[in-house]
Amino acid sequence: MLIMTATPALITTATEPATPKPRHSRSHNPMSMRVTLLGTGDTTGTPTVGCTCDTCAEARERGVERSRFSVHIENERTGDSILVDLSPDFRQQFLSWDVPLPDAAVVTHVHFDHLDGLGNAYRVFDDLPVYAADAVDPETGESVADTVRRKYDYLDRVSVHDVSPMESTTVCGLNLTLVPVEHPPLLCFGLVVEDPATGAKLSLSGDTSYDVAENSRDRLREPDLFLADAIVPAALCDRHPIGGSDHDADGVPRSFGTKHMTREGAQALATALDADTTRLVHTAHYYPVEEAFAEPLAVDGEQYRLDGTGVTRLDTEGETATGEDTAQSELTTD
DSSP states (O other): OOOOBSOGGGSOOOSSOOOOOSSOOOOOOTTOEEEEEEEOBOSSOBSOTTOOSHHHHHHHHHTOOBOBOEEEEEETTTTEEEEESOOTTHHHHHHHSOOOOOSEEEOOOOSHHHHGGGGGGTTTOSOEEEEEEOOEETTTTEEHHHHHHHHTTTOTTEEEEEEOTTSOEEETTEEEEEEEEEETTEEEEEEEEEOTTTOOEEEEOOSOOSOOOHHHHHHHOSOSEEEEEOOBOGGGGGGSTTOEEEEOTTSOEEEETTTEEBHHHHHHHHHHHTOSEEEEESBOTTSOHHHHTOTTBOOTTOEEEEOSSOEEEOSOOOOOOOOSOOOOSOOOOO
16 A cells, blocks of 8 residues: 655555554654654544444444544654644543653644543643644634633643744744644644754644645645645535535535545645645545545554654554445534
């Protein structure tokens, strides 16, 4: 199986597919950034509770999950690590995958599937600095940082640090930049993570439509690894209450409604950004089962090393699926 990449020689792949293992090797490269995808699903995850669609059934059969979104980034040079978004599945993610508890966290926006795992900090951390944007959201009247501060004021071991979008902040020896994206009606941010020692670059689209401003694209551009929101395939846009948007020259919708990218939109953005390696995340169980486990859709537990010379995949790769049906309900998303 292949990983979408502009430079195939820079990434290690397995020749035979296998079911992902619940633990990773802890081989160490002191000059690298290790990225673990703890949660790769949308707001309900896959399998979805109570759902018997073919995609959820296949996920159960394979023993794989797409839990709510979260990414762990370890600076192997310093031993410190950052958690991007705090999934409601925080506890199970850290029990399932061999990664250290984070030394800091970043919150991209205030939807529950990206924030509500912060309550797990209670009696787990001695101290957890949380970084979030200081821009005031006209919809809520407060910034992401203010919302986190207000909702979790009872967690005295959590400190919230305001960050100005488009300005770099050094956390755990890595340079972080929050980048405005489009996820109406709330303010939402993508994230750029750069290692100043190696030049390695990770870009996360965040929850967004394809309609990302050019100055944000400039910051996201040319990542070694790009994690892109791809909630459903474009063919399912006719099941959204308002359909698709941001159509390409062939009429293919690159956004599902106005809040998320389609698979095709995510791949188009990856091409526009000249990403070396792309994994599609924040995916829903609405993908037809024959497409739901195909490349380049990610599953939980994938792990990558970025060392400034390329991207190496560290976990065991998953299988491709076949099947016929998927859920047929009207699609709505956060």
